[in-house]
Amino acid sequence: MFPAAFDYRSPAALEDVLDSLAAYGDEAKVLAGGMSLIPMMKLRFASPEVLVDLGRVPGLDAVQETPDGLRIGALVRHAELEASELLRQRYPVMAAAAPLIADPLVRNRGTLVGSLAHADPAGDWGSVMLALNAEVVARSTAGQRVIPVREFFTGPFSTVLQPTEVAVEVRVPRPSSRSGGTYLKLERKVGDFATVGVAAHLELDNERIGRAGLALTAVGGHNVVAAEAEEVLAGAEPGPEVFAEAAEAAARAADPPSDVRGSADYKRQVVRTYVRRGLARSLELAQAA
Amino acid sequence: MARITVTVNGADHTDEVEPRLLLAHYLRDKLRLTGTHIGCDTTNCGACTVLCDGLPVKSCTMFAVQADGREIITVEGLATGGQLQPIQQGFKEEHGLQCGFCTPGMMVAATALLERNPDPSEEEIRWALSGNVCRCTGYVNIVKAVRWAAQAMQEQAAPEEPATRQPATEQAATR
Ligand SMILES: Cc1cc2nc3c(=O)[nH]c(=O)nc-3n(C[C@H](O)[C@H](O)[C@H](O)COP(=O)(O)OP(=O)(O)OC[C@H]3O[C@@H](n4cnc5c(N)ncnc54)[C@H](O)[C@@H]3O)c2cc1C
Ligand code: FES
Ligand code: FES
Numbered sequence: 001m002f003p004a005a006f007d008y009r010s011p012a013a014l015e016d017v018l019d020s021l022a023a024y025g026d027e028a029k030v031l032a033g034g035m036s037l038i039p040m041m042k043l044r045f046a047s048p049e050v051l052v053d054l055g056r057v058p059g060l061d062a063v064q065e066t067p068d069g070l071r072i073g074a075l076v077r078h079a080e081l082e083a084s085e086l087l088r089q090r091y092p093v094m095a096a097a098a099p100l101i102a103d104p105l106v107r108n109r110g111t112l113v114g115s116l117a118h119a120d121p122a123g124d125w126g127s128v129m130l131a132l133n134a135e136v137v138a139r140s141t142a143g144q145r146v147i148p149v150r151e152f153f154t155g156p157f158s159t160v161l162q163p164t165e166v167a168v169e170v171r172v173p174r175p176s177s178r179s180g181g182t183y184l185k186l187e188r189k190v191g192d193f194a195t196v197g198v199a200a201h202l203e204l205d206n207e208r209i210g211r212a213g214l215a216l217t218a219v220g221g222h223n224v225v226a227a228e229a230e231e232v233l234a235g236a237e238p239g240p241e242v243f244a245e246a247a248e249a250a251a252r253a254a255d256p257p258s259d260v261r262g263s264a265d266y267k268r269q270v271v272r273t274y275v276r277r278g279l280a281r282s283l284e285l286a287q288a289a
Numbered sequence: 290m291a292r293i294t295v296t297v298n299g300a301d302h303t304d305e306v307e308p309r310l311l312l313a314h315y316l317r318d319k320l321r322l323t324g325t326h327i328g329c330d331t332t333n334c335g336a337c338t339v340l341c342d343g344l345p346v347k348s349c350t351m352f353a354v355q356a357d358g359r360e361i362i363t364v365e366g367l368a369t370g371g372q373l374q375p376i377q378q379g380f381k382e383e384h385g386l387q388c389g390f391c392t393p394g395m396m397v398a399a400t401a402l403l404e405r406n407p408d409p410s411e412e413e414i415r416w417a418l419s420g421n422v423c424r425c426t427g428y429v430n431i432v433k434a435v436r437w438a439a440q441a442m443q444e445q446a447a448p449e450e451p452a453t454r455q456p457a458t459e460q461a462a463t464r
Pocket of ligand 1: 029030031032033034035036037038039074100101102103106109110111112113114115117118120122123124125161165166167168191192193194332333
């Protein structure tokens with residue numbers, strides 16, 4: 001299989017990427033790791049006339065920690081995040097998710113930012129970034145805007161990004177010092193997309209829950225925030241009762257399709273169980289922090 | 290058409306290619322390096338695994354133009370001077386293949402693993418090869434083959450010191 005013919009641009013400067021996108025508009029597509037786009041092009045689900053490769057743009061491949069949090073460039077691959085000691089220490093939700101994405105070969109090329117831009121409802125990073133309240137930094141010839149991930153996804157494979165925009169980085173706010181989180185994913189086998197995924201993040205404030213972040217994978221048109229569950233948790237005393245209540249609220253936020261991976265009822269039950277487990281694990285980590 | 294220069298198994302190749310030419314096809318059809326197999330063609334099986342700047346990747350899901358200026362190692366690049374590399378030898382010794390279709394990808398992925406982790410556990414081997422599918426062996430002998438290679442490479446690195454060698458149990462504990 002091979003894709004329809006296209007023109008290839010591989011600029012060595014971000015400005016040239018932005019100029020190309022401004023010139024070609026929705027005839028062009030950005031190429032990052034290519035782990036979603038190239039399979040789609042081979043199946044001719046996507047046939048862009050111009051491919052603008054980010055691969056040679058300098059400065060997009062860094063994970064930086066600032067006092068405000070993490071900055072993850074558009075060329076940071078899943079594998080680098082999987083190997084990161086920093087994530088294991090301070091961003092346990094991300095550290096838990098990274099090794100569960102695709103397989104090791106795909107993780108050597110695919111990117112976190114590309115994953116968000118691709119907006120697969122079964123993508124794992126979307127939920128992780130929702131739970132952590134991250135932001136996407138988008139650039140175009142018109143300038144830069146910072147988009148909360150909670151306003152980023154608009155439907156299956158669609159986001160608020162314009163065809164002329166490149167997502168240059170994701171910013172993850174620094175969690176409070178007494179926080180913990182995890183990502184739980186049910187998959188049929190290694191390399192499979194999630195049957196259900198749950199990203200949980202808890203911040204403790206004087207033994208009560210401060211902020212709680214909870215988001216779900218593969219149970220709706222895009223990664224969804226379990227907003228009602230987050231409200232149940234905020235300010236509450238952490239423990240099995242409130243976690244069970246949050247699990248019920250999260251199950252109500254889930255609207256999964258019945259498919260080869262399981263029935264809607266089954267998946268909703270997985271949401272309940274994983275929310276309870278995820279919150280319990282988050283609490284353990286927060287208390288140990 | 291685009292002009293690319295790719296280092297493949299140590300030699301530079303400059304070619305005019307269509308941007309849509311996949312790296313796997315460039316290697317197989319243009320360079321006649323047919324050791325890189327195409328299995329699923331849908332990014333699932335890893336038969337097409339090559340090293341790109343040292344990292345194992347699926348060459349059916351990369352355009353040749355993306356490899357411009359990069360260093361590619363294919364299964365043909367593993368042996369040196371007609372001498373099988375330890376992983377190749379391991380697959381032979383431990384019967385790590387049946388039909389052999391997945392084998393080039395397995396060996397290339399295992400090469401990258403041992404580069405990074407010269408003494409992997411069974412768990413680590415299985416994890417590192419989890420992007421490579423084998424329909425024949427059931428993986429048991431593939432894991433053994435990689436362990437064989439790891440041991441052979443360690444013995445090569447530290448050839449003789451039998452007198453001072455630690456007992457097996459202590460060796461395991463200090464890993
Ligand atoms: C076998 C297989 C299994 C997989 N399993 C999983 C899984 O379990 N979980 C999971 O989450 N994902 C999975 N994936 C998808 C993988 O994570 C991709 O890496 C990811 O979805 C896309 O990232 P990319 O860098 O490869 O993007 P690309 O494929 O290069 O691009 C994807 C889309 O995003 C756009 N885009 C990319 N980067 C930018 C940017 N910086 N700015 C604007 N637009 C951009 C592109 O134009 C394109 O439309 C799997 C993929 C494969 C092939
Ligand atoms: S042929 Fe490339 S992954 Fe199967
Ligand atoms: S030996 Fe036949 S596919 Fe692995």
